[in-house]
Amino acid sequence: xxxxxxxxxxxxxxxxxxxxxxxxxxxxxxxxxxxxxxxxxxxxxxxxxxxxxxxxxxxxxxxxxxxxxxxxxxxxxxxxxxxxxxxxxxxxxxxxxxxxxx
Amino acid sequence: xxxxxxxxxxxxxxxxxxxxxxxxxxxxxxxxxxxxxxxxxxxxxxxxxxxxxxxxxxxxxxxxxxxxxxxxxxxxxxxxxxxxxxxxxxxxxxxxxxxxxxxxxxxxxxxxxxxxxxxxxxxxxxxxxxxxxxxxxxxxxxxxxxxxxxxxxxxxxxxxxxxxxxxxxxxxxxxxxxxxxxxxxxxxxxxxxxxxxxxxxxxxxxxxxxxxxxxxxxxxxxxxxxxxxxxxxxxxxxxxxxxxxxxxxxxxxxxxxxxxxxxxxxxxxxxxxxxxxxxxxxxxxxxxxxxxxxxxxxxxxxxxxxxxxxxxxxxxxxxxxxxxxxxxxxxxxxxxxxxxxxxxxxxxxxxxxxxxxxxxxxxxxxxxxxxxxxxxxxxxxxxxxxxxxxxxxxxxxxxxxxxxxxxxxxxxxxxxxxxxxxxxxxxxxxxxxxxxxxxxxxxxxxxxxxxxxxxxxxxxxxxxxxxxxxxxxxxxxxxxxxxxxxxxxxxxxxxxxxxxx
Numbered sequence: 085x086x087x088x089x090x091x092x093x094x095x096x097x098x099x100x101x102x103x104x105x106x107x108x109x110x111x112x113x114x115x116x117x118x119x120x121x122x123x124x125x126x127x128x129x130x131x132x133x134x135x136x137x138x139x140x141x142x143x144x145x146x147x148x149x150x151x152x153x154x155x156x157x158x159x160x161x162x163x164x165x166x167x168x169x170x171x172x173x174x175x176x177x178x179x180x181x182x183x184x185x186x
Numbered sequence: 187x188x189x190x191x192x193x194x195x196x197x198x199x200x201x202x203x204x205x206x207x208x209x210x211x212x213x214x215x216x217x218x219x220x221x222x223x224x225x226x227x228x229x230x231x232x233x234x235x236x237x238x239x240x241x242x243x244x245x246x247x248x249x250x251x252x253x254x255x256x257x258x259x260x261x262x263x264x265x266x267x268x269x270x271x272x273x274x275x276x277x278x279x280x281x282x283x284x285x286x287x288x289x290x291x292x293x294x295x296x297x298x299x300x301x302x303x304x305x306x307x308x309x310x311x312x313x314x315x316x317x318x319x320x321x322x323x324x325x326x327x328x329x330x331x332x333x334x335x336x337x338x339x340x341x342x343x344x345x346x347x348x349x350x351x352x353x354x355x356x357x358x359x360x361x362x363x364x365x366x367x368x369x370x371x372x373x374x375x376x377x378x379x380x381x382x383x384x385x386x387x388x389x390x391x392x393x394x395x396x397x398x399x400x401x402x403x404x405x406x407x408x409x410x411x412x413x414x415x416x417x418x419x420x421x422x423x424x425x426x427x428x429x430x431x432x433x434x435x436x437x438x439x440x441x442x443x444x445x446x447x448x449x450x451x452x453x454x455x456x457x458x459x460x461x462x463x464x465x466x467x468x469x470x471x472x473x474x475x476x477x478x479x480x481x482x483x484x485x486x487x488x489x490x491x492x493x494x495x496x497x498x499x500x501x502x503x504x505x506x507x508x509x510x511x512x513x514x515x516x517x518x519x520x521x522x523x524x525x526x527x528x529x530x531x532x533x534x535x536x537x538x539x540x541x542x543x544x545x546x547x548x549x550x551x552x553x554x555x556x557x558x559x560x561x562x563x564x565x566x567x568x569x570x571x572x573x574x575x576x577x578x579x580x581x582x583x584x585x586x587x588x589x590x591x592x593x594x595x596x597x598x599x600x601x602x603x604x605x606x607x608x609x610x611x612x613x614x615x616x617x618x619x620x621x622x623x624x625x626x627x628x629x630x631x632x633x634x635x636x637x638x639x640x641x642x643x644x645x646x647x648x649x650x651x652x653x654x655x656x657x658x659x660x661x662x663x664x665x666x667x668x669x670x671x672x673x674x675x676x677x678x679x680x681x682x683x684x685x686x687x
Contacts, residue, residue, distance in 0.1 A: 090326035145364020185476035
């Protein structure tokens with residue numbers, strides 16, 4: 085699927101939903117639980133089989149990035165799957181919380 | 187990307203929390219705000235308006251209008267209700283056709299104008315009470331305009347700064363932790379809706395889950411009473427507000443604001459005596475100085491609580507001076523100090539503050555983006571960065587005094603003047619002079635006008651400033667002119683001094 089900033093995706097294996105905050109606008113293989121994620125209005129493939137190694141869960145409000153920093157996904161609904169780009173799992177973008185300034 | 191996605195997340199994760207209102211439960215929850223934003227978006231679209239404007243003091247209609255316009259895909263335009271009627275009308279013309287959310291007192295200003303349809307905040311509450319909440323339908327295009335903010339316009343017609351969805355959403359994601367607030371936290375907002383900090387406060391609080399209490403018109407006693415009554419934990423004020431709060435607390439030592447964990451300030455230069463007094467009076471409160479501009483979606487640099495304490499307790503004047511700094515740039519953006527040719531200056535040297543990052547717009551309606559080819563926004567603020575990475579803001583470059591070829595920041599002179607026990611407020615301006623190009627005039631407000639002596643003040647500045655930077659003249663006045671958000675009106679002072687001398 086072509087992913088650009090603002091694109092929404094939902095998991096085929098759990099409740100996870102994400103929004104792309106940063107994306108190159110090109111074809112990308114975004115997965116959750118090892119299975120490709122789909123357009124929220126699209127249909128989920130029959131009988132998706134999640135990979136055990138990719139079922140560590142997502143956390144709402146966390147941002148997930150790949151090692152090369154090509155994509156950043158914001159988790160808007162949590163679930164049991166782990167986010168991935170191809171076979172590689174995404175990691176949480178660590179952010180140092182700032183003191184409330186406004 | 188859309189501000190609505192932030193509210194949607196808040197509504198689904200902690201929808202039952204009070205978003206705007208009192209701790210006694212009156213007000214609206216995040217879920218309710220979400221539903222009302224949806225119904226408001228339908229209403230806004232039905233008016234065929236191209237902008238949603240807001241002409242009133244803060245009320246519950248404000249967050250509903252802000253998020254409702256993002257849902258509808260219409261720019262939200264807060265208008266300064268303190269402007270003269272003809273100025274407000276001129277702004278309304280520039281955003282016509284518009285639906286204007288207003289109140290009974292202010293509606294007459296734009297009543298009957300072509301291209302303006304009016305609704306009061308109370309009516310908007312009624313309109314968004316009944317009926318069904320529409321399905322989510324907001325646009326996720328990051329380039330859609332979220333906010334238009336007319337800048338103060340001290341010269342010429344006000345410019346409309348453009349903040350797109352991507353700027354505001356990037357700012358929130360980069361600086362606020364989702365659901366980072368405990369459910370007993372509450373933020374007191376006393377800056378007006380047409381100040382970028384007022385908009386940013388709403389977005390930050392929604393994403394962190396911190397209840398907002400609105401104070402429509404600032405008064406130090408009302409502010410303190412609300413902090414106590416509502417058990418306020420967080421607040422943001424402009425420097426003049428803090429000065430008045432400090433004065434109030436100084437006069438009545440029985441008043442305690444123990445719930446206040448964090449107090450942030452920004453929007454103008456904070457006199458060091460005021461912040462030092464505030465740190466003494468409120469030893470358990472975390473102080474945060476935030477520096478930012480409308481064009482940068484609010485905060486770009488922060489002096490945090492630990493920095494405040496370290497500087498305040500230090501005996502090293504260099505560290506102590508950091509109390510007057512704007513702290514360190516946010517990790518999500520870059521700040522650089524450039525000279526006239528756009529070349530970065532060495533550490534410690536003054537130049538123009540440039541900023542680059544996803545929250546930086548630098549765009550004005552009809553004028554395009556004022557960014558360099560590689561994405562930097564020259565802020566027109568002068569400043570420097572010290573070897574510890576602390577940013578010192580010197581004020582608008584246009585305000586810099588050039589005396590005998592030397593560039594002098596008025597802030598440096600004012601800081602020295604304010605250290606004098608008989609000076610309550612001070613401004614330094616440059617006035618044209620045949621010999622020097624400009625001479626330095628200090629305009630001061632005395633604590634005890636009877637004992638004011640120009641020569642004493644001049645001698646005092648000579649002890650603390652290089653001789654070329656000491657005021658050529660010190661003039662005593664009753665009060666200095668500020669705009670309603672606490673910005674010193676230097677141009678007004680300068681014009682008066684030119685006329686007088």
